[in-house]
Amino acid sequence: MTSTRARPGGAAYSGDESPPATGRAAPARRWHWIPFAATVVLVLAANVLALGGWRVPVIGPAIGFWFILGYPAYLSYTSSFWRGASAGERAGYSVAVVILLLLLGGLFANTFLPLVGLGRPLDTVPVVVMADVLDVGLYLLRRRFPAPVRWRVQIASAGRRETRLIVASALCVPLVVLGANRLNNGAGDQLTLAGLACMLLTFALLLRWQRWVREGAISIVIYLISLSALLMTSLRGWSVTGHDIQGEYQVFQLTSAHGRWDISSLPHSTYNACLSITILPTEISRVLHVYDPDIFKLCFQLLFALCPVLVYAISRRHWSKLISIVAVIYFVGFPTFFTDMPYENRQEIGFLFVSAGILAITNYWWTTRQRRAGLVVAALGIELSHYSTMYIFLGILIVGWAATRLAARLPWSRRRGGPASDRAPRGVVGYTVNIGSVMAVAAILLAWGGLATRTAGTALSAIESTFSSSGGRSADVLYGVLHGSVPPPQVLLKQYRQQTLKQNAASGSFFVPASVAAQYPTPYVTLPSLPLTKVGRLLNDHGIPVSTVNTVVRQGAAKDEQLFIVVGFVAILATAGFRRKLGAEFIALSIGSIVMLGLITLLPELSVEYGVLRAFQEALIMISPMLVVGSLTVFSPLGEVWKVRAATVLCLFFFFSTTGLMPQLLGGYPPQLNLNNSGQYYNSYYVHPQELAAVSWLANKPGVLPEGIEASAPSARFYFTAPSDVTGKQFVIPAFPSLIERKSWLLLDYATVKTRYATVDLDSDLVNYLFPIALVENSKDLVYNNGGAEVYK
Amino acid sequence: MTRHSRRLVSNTVTAEVVHAEPSGRRWWPFLVPLVVIGLAVSFVIPSTRHQWALSVFRQPTRYTALSFNGAWKLPSSVVAYQPLSIAFVIDNQEGRTEDYRYVITQTSAGLTSTLGESAETVAAGRSHTVSTVIRPSCLVSPCRIRVSLPGHPETIDFLATVRA
Numbered sequence: 001m002t003s004t005r006a007r008p009g010g011a012a013y014s015g016d017e018s019p020p021a022t023g024r025a026a027p028a029r030r031w032h033w034i035p036f037a038a039t040v041v042l043v044l045a046a047n048v049l050a051l052g053g054w055r056v057p058v059i060g061p062a063i064g065f066w067f068i069l070g071y072p073a074y075l076s077y078t079s080s081f082w083r084g085a086s087a088g089e090r091a092g093y094s095v096a097v098v099i100l101l102l103l104l105g106g107l108f109a110n111t112f113l114p115l116v117g118l119g120r121p122l123d124t125v126p127v128v129v130m131a132d133v134l135d136v137g138l139y140l141l142r143r144r145f146p147a148p149v150r151w152r153v154q155i156a157s158a159g160r161r162e163t164r165l166i167v168a169s170a171l172c173v174p175l176v177v178l179g180a181n182r183l184n185n186g187a188g189d190q191l192t193l194a195g196l197a198c199m200l201l202t203f204a205l206l207l208r209w210q211r212w213v214r215e216g217a218i219s220i221v222i223y224l225i226s227l228s229a230l231l232m233t234s235l236r237g238w239s240v241t242g243h244d245i246q247g248e249y250q251v252f253q254l255t256s257a258h259g260r261w262d263i264s265s266l267p268h269s270t271y272n273a274c275l276s277i278t279i280l281p282t283e284i285s286r287v288l289h290v291y292d293p294d295i296f297k298l299c300f301q302l303l304f305a306l307c308p309v310l311v312y313a314i315s316r317r318h319w320s321k322l323i324s325i326v327a328v329i330y331f332v333g334f335p336t337f338f339t340d341m342p343y344e345n346r347q348e349i350g351f352l353f354v355s356a357g358i359l360a361i362t363n364y365w366w367t368t369r370q371r372r373a374g375l376v377v378a379a380l381g382i383e384l385s386h387y388s389t390m391y392i393f394l395g396i397l398i399v400g401w402a403a404t405r406l407a408a409r410l411p412w413s414r415r416r417g418g419p420a421s422d423r424a425p426r427g428v429v430g431y432t433v434n435i436g437s438v439m440a441v442a443a444i445l446l447a448w449g450g451l452a453t454r455t456a457g458t459a460l461s462a463i464e465s466t467f468s469s470s471g472g473r474s475a476d477v478l479y480g481v482l483h484g485s486v487p488p489p490q491v492l493l494k495q496y497r498q499q500t501l502k503q504n505a506a507s508g509s510f511f512v513p514a515s516v517a518a519q520y521p522t523p524y525v526t527l528p529s530l531p532l533t534k535v536g537r538l539l540n541d542h543g544i545p546v547s548t549v550n551t552v553v554r555q556g557a558a559k560d561e562q563l564f565i566v567v568g569f570v571a572i573l574a575t576a577g578f579r580r581k582l583g584a585e586f587i588a589l590s591i592g593s594i595v596m597l598g599l600i601t602l603l604p605e606l607s608v609e610y611g612v613l614r615a616f617q618e619a620l621i622m623i624s625p626m627l628v629v630g631s632l633t634v635f636s637p638l639g640e641v642w643k644v645r646a647a648t649v650l651c652l653f654f655f656f657s658t659t660g661l662m663p664q665l666l667g668g669y670p671p672q673l674n675l676n677n678s679g680q681y682y683n684s685y686y687v688h689p690q691e692l693a694a695v696s697w698l699a700n701k702p703g704v705l706p707e708g709i710e711a712s713a714p715s716a717r718f719y720f721t722a723p724s725d726v727t728g729k730q731f732v733i734p735a736f737p738s739l740i741e742r743k744s745w746l747l748l749d750y751a752t753v754k755t756r757y758a759t760v761d762l763d764s765d766l767v768n769y770l771f772p773i774a775l776v777e778n779s780k781d782l783v784y785n786n787g788g789a790e791v792y793k
Numbered sequence: 794m795t796r797h798s799r800r801l802v803s804n805t806v807t808a809e810v811v812h813a814e815p816s817g818r819r820w821w822p823f824l825v826p827l828v829v830i831g832l833a834v835s836f837v838i839p840s841t842r843h844q845w846a847l848s849v850f851r852q853p854t855r856y857t858a859l860s861f862n863g864a865w866k867l868p869s870s871v872v873a874y875q876p877l878s879i880a881f882v883i884d885n886q887e888g889r890t891e892d893y894r895y896v897i898t899q900t901s902a903g904l905t906s907t908l909g910e911s912a913e914t915v916a917a918g919r920s921h922t923v924s925t926v927i928r929p930s931c932l933v934s935p936c937r938i939r940v941s942l943p944g945h946p947e948t949i950d951f952l953a954t955v956r957a
Contacts (some may be wrong), residue, residue, distance in 0.1 A: 185847045693884075701864060782950050783949060785858070786947060787856050787946055787947050
């Protein structure tokens, strides 16, 4: 299929793209039975490897991944369900459908197999059978609704520039993987820097050559660069490294060890309600038989790297290749994407469904009913994956729906006449987001979050405390244009110390006495920045303050991006052509994204509970093209050619800075974990083998459970997650000097042992202080010491 | 936004055309052999081979762990000159067999004295339990009993009150 069809209301799309004029002829198809035979052999091999529990390095996990995710997604991709969709969009729908089927299949097995006497429904045999059923079912469905893709024609017709771009982007992956290994082994940052430089260069070339590159090739390049950006962070550390991922790994191991997901097994953890980090990784691990942290560190990143491809596809609904590529660079270059998302696996899967949902809403090839069905299915995936993402998504839908209703009532809107649907893109009849679809999405939320898992209560209490308290706000809001004020960390630390000393004094003899703890100060400390490099010193010697430049560029990137969004939004509202092109519904949903982002920034409790930066990343899925339009508008006085050049160069410059490349080349900025063995994230989230050894030692000791464990914050690093230890009944609470329990076990982490710098989490911000080790030495016994971790009793 | 810029954005939106590429030289027949030769050379030179090892394989972390046996029931009080049994474990994760010398000391009222010392050889990856009896001579509380491994930074200790 090579036809190019005009898409209603948007750009011309080619479903299966026609090759460029210089393409070479495809070889004739012979031996057509070979793919089928190879598939059967691979499926059998995957079954044998999974059921036998054999670990064949690299090949075994590769076959397993293909069996449970790759092949079903391929079958869906090559079916005719997604007619009219671009390559990236089809890939997005296909992967989202397969993940949803795995979630629902796992939930079904988890619920009903115990009723027939199978106590471990998520063990290897049921999961392999489920994957077989998925493969065979989708194969039969694809036979009935085929839409074959002529891969060989596509590959053979690849142009010179396409090949170069794909090779360059593919090169980024081994560079960052080897670079992460080097850093984990205590070596330097050279390879990761080379990988980042390669990403930047490839994006620059993609922008320059975009006219010669087909949609499919662009999607591949975006995927590979996104994967590189994720892996350079996710692969740091030989075990589970990061913030939320520690809790995620605990619930994954809990499900895996028990062979069953049980919401009541960890009653205080809302993570346990997310099937994306309980049932899904368990299913994958049963088939792949790999070191379990690699399920999150590698497999989930392979899935989430598709999200920027979907962002590109969403942008391409209405905008040019150039604008869409720049939008994706902003999305991938946003620090949350590569520094935090690899540590929030449930949200990664949630974002995939959000992207698929937005694609479904705006899929003008589908009927309104199909689009609504797609939206509801995507919402189901979001809710099962990550309840918080669902709240934001529902908020966007409600605001979007209200905005369309409001717009229809405005006098200027009525003056133009015609029903609301007339203002949708050409050819589209009726809005996707109506009261019915909003109610359906809300019903999913209530059914799963309210009745099945009872996680909705967490959100309700957060909303309640937003309006009832004047609680603290996350310091992330300081990146906002309208951020208001946030107390400095020194003040927060002082307040917290006073508050905990009072709490101690009121608790009798439970803690080391407040009078004793008060004698040991906990002064605020700032972690050292990177030393200036040769280039940095040279610039400094010529009067350019490198530290200030780095800070200004980073702050400028954050504020300029917000400014561009506002300018872009105004430009779109003010320009009739844009309004017609985007349609009222898309504009209304964009308003929904901006309103939700604004609410999270301005309301204190929400900025702490959800995180401003994550909300911005979610909003960018939809509004990143607006950002680009805004930058083009700002640079419009430069003229037609130069405004495009300025906007693209600025975007690449921001990528150069935000990914850490610029600070690393100059020095004088806080170290980033993807490039250094130092800095805030390294101290707080990097798990050292000595720390794991300490946890393992502690897990075997009697009396650990009743007397409790305190650990250097963030304490989630020390959750008991080994299959033999994980029960969900051990509680590891963060230690703070004025709240050290008399009888507890106290685990001090690598950073505290080596540098005495400890961390406390205040309103979701990490604040560093000097740990008063003498307090502990004089109050407790030092019972375990391996030089990198200490345990006191 | 100017009228020109509007037009530019609008035009680029609808101009979804893949342009024909000018023909050019193929680079891979030259580049690929060069890369292969470069990689082969790097595997031969010891220093670059070491860099490959750092980039591909996990390097073991070397450390020694010292811990009390029965850490949850350490004595909270001692009687001067009375025998006291203690047991501790030396875990050798240094990657080679190590000769560990251990010293048990007491510290009370700022004065430190040795209660016992000896040496043990522990094979790589193995741990060894030392059980011994000491006679603390502390007269003033608190009395800190410490086990240390000279040549290694790891120490463990416990505090006890002195009973008459």
